Amino acid sequence: MMNAKVIQFFIFQFIFFVVCAPLLGSCLQTDIILSNSFIKDPDTIVSLGNVFKLGFFTPENTTNRYLGIFYTFSEKTIVWVANRETPLKDSSNTVTISKDGNLVLIDSKNQTVWSTNATTSPMKTSVQLQDSGNLVLQDNATSAIIWESFSYPTNVFLPNMKVFYNITTGKKTIYSSWKNESDPGVGSFTSGIEALNIPQGFIWKNHHPYWRSGPWNGQIFLGVQDMYDRGFQLTTMVNNNAGIIYQTIIGFHTDQASSLMKVSLNSSGSFVHTIWSDQRKNWDIVWWAPKTECDVYGTCGPFGSCNIQDSPVCSCLRGFEPVNKEEWESRNWTNGCQRRTQLQCDQSNNTSGDGFLRLPFMKVPDFAEQFSSSREDVCRNKCLRNCSCMAYAYDYNIGCMFWTGSLIDVQRFVRVGYDLYIRVLASELDSHKNKLFIIIPVVVAFCCMSIFTFIAWCWIAKRKGEKRKDKRTFEALQIFSSNSTAIVLKDESQKVNIEELPLFTFETLGNATNKFHDNNLLGNGGFGLVYMGKLENGKEIAVKRLSALSRQGIEEFMNEAVVISKLQHQNLVRLLGCCAEKEEKMLIYEYMPNKSLDVCLFDHTHPSRNILDWTKRFSIIEGIGRGLLYLHKDSRLKIIHRDxxxxxxxxxGEWNPKISDFGLARIFGGNQEHANTARVVGTYGYMAPEYAMEGRFSEKSDVYSFGVLMLEILKGKKNIHYYNQEWSLSLLGCAWKLWSEGNGLAFVDETIVDSNIEEEIMRCIHVALLCVQEFPKDRPAIQTVLSMLNRGIVDLPDPEQPIFAEKWNDLHRGSTQFISQVGLSVNEVTLTVLDGR
Incomplete structure (x- = not known):
């Protein structure tokens, strides 16, 4: 007697074909494809919970058709592709179950383009799309799974997926990136698990290691800094004790459902972990790797160590020197380092000539060998007795880790990581200790002398204070005598070193601003409120008053007061003086009657917006560029604005632009080209990728901000608020897409479009896209940008696609301190006094 479930199944089949066959296109809102049925482009099947669809899609910038799985709420987010290497050229394609029980894709010529190729499939099968995103081919009689898409992934890792590695056979699950956004074919990057000794996750580029997770200790990957944060948990790994190890996503601490989460391997070789924001209808970035140059596998070569906070980032381990010093100095670190002096390893004497140097907070090297032990001293003794042992480390869950060959992919982390003990000559250890015995007393003595000198200096400064104040008062009166404004300076600024900058009294500014009345309020920023004022002689001023609730403090106040008072350029705002009485801190500028550019550009109700025709906008772009050129090249010291x-x-009044707000500016001296900061500050949407993600800034960081600014001036839209719903693109991505399609005028504010200036506008978009390229070396310097805009340079190179082409937000967690806001952020920076030209 037939099983009752089987009878029910055949009854369901009969009803399906009798009722739905004539109306196939409308009846396929189901999660199953049955034998002898089909779906035809553009039909789809939908998982039971309405999470995923199986159907046909066309990537951007191409007409090719592919069969794939995508989200119902985000159909451009493709998680699996069937015929990724054999695109379809038209829409006359069919998906059905063949006579041998396999799922097949048939083109318009009735040729099989793709098949599940399950050799053991029975005659009666069906295909189901599950809410997990898994497409399964199963036996109708037993419900056994014959084939599943989770076993043949493309570039997306979903919850409930398992990445396998068979220790016995060496077979493993491999993810592969798309070639590019328009071609889902197998790209240059693949990822998976290696478990030759201790399991690790890898990204390979053309079959060579590109990124490594570090060993799995049962809880975290030791080479992923974010995993040391207790709030961050991305994956887990299981050894089933049958020779198979597998990894799966376990999620991120969020209130959202785990099914709306994915990890993608993009065409640039990066893992990007995202969760779906139903509120923003967008994918929020939670984590990505590699994040920095040091995360790339073997950046510094054998026996080299990478530290993103150093410049240059690579250095040889202690006791080693570059293999090729000329290459090393030119920042080609491929060949790495070699020992200065050979080890005096003597197995019969327990290698008494060698010792171990401790390196804290390290990402341990590749090719670790494991030895189970519950004590760290066992690791040391075992390594010391083996002349081939170059280094060791200890983890409670793993035990001992040994390295017998070259130490490759070593990285210094920030306050997390493991102690790595590398083998060196005992004499080098002694030398290191002797140096410490010398350095420590010298440092202590120097500190004591500095303290005594400071006390003496304070005593002398106090006695000379009155004379200095009288002199400064006289100078201030001389400066403002031409304006017939008598400014009385008070003495309450004695704790603020304002040098020659004229001082206004609080009373003078209160009278000028009608006691800081709301009717005089011009705007509000991270520093505080800005008021319009009028001095007794009728001269109009702008007063920037530090708010008690401001996140900026005396350092930023002094940085701006001293730096900008020394800069003289027609495209930099002129600082007239300051006020520092008791708790009050204010800066006084020349008054700008047309306010700030954001008001004119983004406030559609403001009457001045209609005045900004193309001529004025281009003049503003040029003026900002000239101001930047002065800061970067023409002033005595290079100044990076950073905001x-x-x-x-x-x-x-003449619509000439003037750069203002130098509270976050940094000063470079000599031949310095870039610097690093432990805390990122600035405004979200204008920060360069290397600054936002790595804390590394240079004049090219300002060039990136200038590029974003140019696009905003052209579009009349704000970058952080702009979102193209149709393409899911940011302002940068929209500009890139339209320009690359030769339709750049569609990007520009329609109020300034004119066929007579089409070429000039297209050139501006081109130059702006060159400025917002991902890597600083690819961006032109500001003097080159001005030459490009003025046709001093006629032929322009093609830009690369911006890294932030797709819309993303400030959901960055883990150890990366990313601060994004509309205003400003407090920063622990070094503030420098300078004398400008």
Whole structure:
């Protein structure tokens, strides 16, 4: 007698064919494809919980058709592709179950383009799309799974997926990136698990290691800094004790459902972990790797160590020197380092000539060998007795880790990581200790002398204070005598070193601003409120008053007061003086009647917006560029603004732009080209990728901000608020897409479009896209940008696609301190006094 379930199944089949066959296109809102049925482009099947669809899609910038799985709420997010290497050329394609029980894709010529190729499939099968995103081919009689898409992934890792590695056979699950956004074919990057000794996750580029997770200790990957944060948990790994190890996503601490989460391997070789924001209808980035240059596998070569906070990032381990010093100095670190002096290893004497140097907070090297032990001293003794042992480390869950060959892919982390003990000559250890015995007393003595010198200096300064104040008062009166404004300076600024900058009294500014009345309020920023004022002689001023609730403090106040008072350029705002009485801190600028650029550009109700025709906008772009050129090249010291945005561009009565707000500016001296900071500051949407993600900034960081600013001026839209719903693109991504399609005018504010200036506008978009390229070396210097805009350079190189082409937000967690806001952020920076030209 037939099983009752089987009878029910055949009854369901009969009803399906009798009722739905004539109306196939409308009846396929089901999660199953039955034998002898089909779906035809553009039909789809939908998982039971309405999470995933199986159907046909066309990537951007191509007409090719592919069969794939994608989200119902985000159909452009493809998680699996069937015919990724054999695109379809038209829409006359069919998906059905063949006579041998396999799922097949048939093109318009009735040729089989793709098949599940399950050799053991029975005659009666069906295909089901599950809410997990898994497409399964199963036996109708037994419900046994014959084939599943989770076993043949493309570039997306979903919850409930398992990445396998068979220790016995060496077979493993491999993910592969798309070639590019328009071609889902197998790209240059693949990923999977290696478990030759201790399991590790890898990204390979053309079959060579590109990124490594570090050993799995049962809880975290030792080479992923974010995993040391207790709030971060991405994956887990299981050894089933049958020769198979597998990894799966366990999620991120969030209130959202785990099914709306994915890890993608993109065409640039990065893992990007995202979760779906139903509120923003967008994928929020939670984590990505590699994040920095040091995360790339073997950046510094054998026996080299990478530290992203150093410049240059690579250095040889202690006791080693570059194999090729010329290559090393040119920042080609491929060949790595070699020992200065050979080890005096003597097995019969327990290698008494060698010792171990402790390196804290390290990502341990590749090719670790494991030895189970519950004590760290066992690791040391075992390594010391083996002349081939170059280094060791200890983890409670793993035990001993030994390295007998070259130490490759070593990285210094920030306050997390493991102690790595490398083998060196005992004499080098002694030398290191002797140096410490010398250095420590010298440092202590120097500190004591510095303290005594400081006390003496304070005593002398106090006695000379009155004379200095009288002199400064006289100078201030001389400076403002031409304006017939008598400014009385008070003595309450004695704790603020304001040098020659004229001082206004609080009373003077209160009278000028009608006691800081709301009717005089011009705007509000991270520093505080800005008021319009009028001095007794009728001269109009702008007063920037530090709010008690401001996140900026005396350091930023002094940085701006001293730095900008020394800069003289027609495209930099002029600082007239300051006020520092008791708790009050204010800066006084020349008044800009046309306010700031963001008001004119983004406030559609403001009457001045209609005045900004193309001529004025181009003039503003040029003026900002000239101001940057002065800061980067023409002033005596190179100055990086770090917060270039429309609200910091003021417009005078003639619509000339003037760069303002130097509270976060940094000063470079000599031949310094870039610097690093432990804490990122600035405004979200204008920060360069290397600054936002790595804390590394240079003049090319300002060039990136200038590129974003140019696109905003052209579009009349704010980058952080702009979102193209149709393409899921940011302002940068939209500009890139339209320009690359030769339709750049569609990007520009329609109020300034004119066929007579089409070429000029297209050139501006081209130059802006060159400025917002991912890597600083690819961006032109500001003097080159101005030459490009003025046709001093006629032929322009093609830009690369911006890294932030797709819309993303500030959901960055883990150890990366990423601060994004509309205003400003407090930063622990070194503030420098300079004398400008």
């Amino acid at each position: 270039l945005k429309p609200s910091n561009i003021l417009l005078d």
